[in-house]
Amino acid sequence: MAKGGARRSRAAFGAAALVGVLLSGCTAPAAPEPAPAPTVRESPPPVDPVVQYAADRLSTMTLDEKIRSMLMLHLPGLDAPALGAIAAAEGVGGLILMGSNVPDPPEALATLTPALIVEDGLPLLLAIDQEGGVVRRVPTDTAPSAIDLRSLDPSAARDAFATRSAMLARLGVSVNFGIVADVTGDPASFIFDRSMGATAAEAAPRVAAAVEGEHGTVLSTLKHFPGHGAAPGDSHSGIPTTSMGLDEWRSTQEEPFRAGIDAGAELVMMGHLQFDAIDPQPASLSATWVGILRDELGFDGVIITDDLGMLSDSGRADLADPGSNAVRAVAAGTTMLLFVHPVDVAGIVAAIHAAVDDGRIDEALIDDAARRLLELRRTLSGQTGRFVHCFEECQSIIE
Template identity: 45%
Template structure:
């Protein structure tokens, strides 16, 4: 890629308080009567108690208080290289991204110090950062301490085992201050030669659906879960890190073979779906990450109302297809298509980050990104961030 008061004492205190209140009320009544005031009682209506704002209302207020560049930056989850917590904090202070993604080179030798680093990064952020990580276990593991069962042990097995493994994995991430795990593979394939085979939780739609739902349930309460790689890497041969895998299947076949694990994970409560750089020409000639059609299917057919985050947009640069050689345009196109958040890994520099922010802001101002689409994404992300306060 470019997450007790003593009961008797308490009752005595209550009675003493009630007595004081009663005495005060009697005294006030006597004083008022002796004053002989002829003024009529106030007719001012009693004001109802104020209702605290909802998270959505607070998120909208925060969003509207930001300028266009701050808003654009908040839709980015970025990578900054190395383990220098101070340098990363400076990057956060300058860019104010919506989140940071942790790669292997970001993990210190002493993992326990990562929590302190994340705390220092949040101290520089105007709003809580979403801290993401690819922690599937097994083949894709960033944390050496994650020795919990992964796809090779869990595939096609009892969902209870998957739930337990992801409960432990989620707690590990939570304890380190990581808030989003890009760790639930909802792809399905029965081909051991497939690029994605070592990572899938089921070789059939049924087995994958059960284990995907169990993984999401296991992580619940510890970290936000992410289903990936929508619309499904199992049907599209090839490695999306170096190409755009393509499948010629029809949409009806996709609904039967690839959609069920994503639907199961959504029903289980997954907060994020990662949309992949996968091409299904029967639906769209564009990679799904840039395709309005696939975003619409995810929202309307599968009923997902959470955060759609792209797979790292830097992967499109390595696809070899010249129309995807501009990372800023790729980011703009993904947001215009309906993504909520753009994930960008390499290269992690302030210059590249500023270019992304400026490009997105300009696209909103020109109308290339619809204003309502932009606002909806920003408010949805801000709601997720406010849950961390």
């Protein structure tokens, strides 16, 4: 090859190399990063004003005030302003109206119950035993009772309790301890005339229909969990006891309670009866039975004892002390304690307070019970405003 050709080839190669070097530093611009998606701010779920009210109020209550709110008392007589003043002074959450509280004519009760509303935004739970038939505090109630409903279509139970609850609402009553979910086919049982079926399958649809009849008019209560039909004897004079096991209970006693809960009953009353094979103490003091009610039957409402005075009067030494019974009931997870006979309220409160202090009762149980009751009572008021608490400095200005 001629030297000139070689020089030209080397020159061409060098030029090509130079172009390659120059191009190697010249890259296409990178694609722009995609813009971040705009942040979507989800609105917080709306706050239930009743739940908010209860939370706000609970945060201002002392332990003793919470405990007092868990008590339902009976105060005899027809002087409603005096009864309301006592209830307010004791700080209790409810009153049960017995025969001594029902005037003649019974319709006059409607003029007395307004005086029992000691706080407009948080009314007391005003309860009554109005089953119809042999258990009725308002004697003019002629709607069919349980013994009649046994042989009728369940729709008759719905109609009977719709009529009954409308009458109670007119009289100013907010809670009916009226729906018996106990099952028995034994005419000798004290609960026979008050039961809506000889079997669970017979009673369950009638119990559910009774709850549906009361719904939206008064608060419904199922009683007496876990079922007096399983045990011989009368809890007004002793503690009925049975050896029935849990599987048998489920197949023979559970269904009416489950049906009533599914229908929307707001309260369940614990009975003073004992299933030795399940828990060797009365169901009204049993965390086991409360757990079955909450966890297996899915009940999220208010659990109230039957009259705790019945335990003290049962003749059993281990149940003689009202304060001890109250402590055991609260420790079991009960929401509200019912006392029909006179009771030392300060003593009951002190006993429960002491049990919190020494660890026998978790204070969270007290808070849970007080919150449930605040929510239920606030719902009855129909009000939706926030709770405003006037602390000492504010109160001194007002006074």
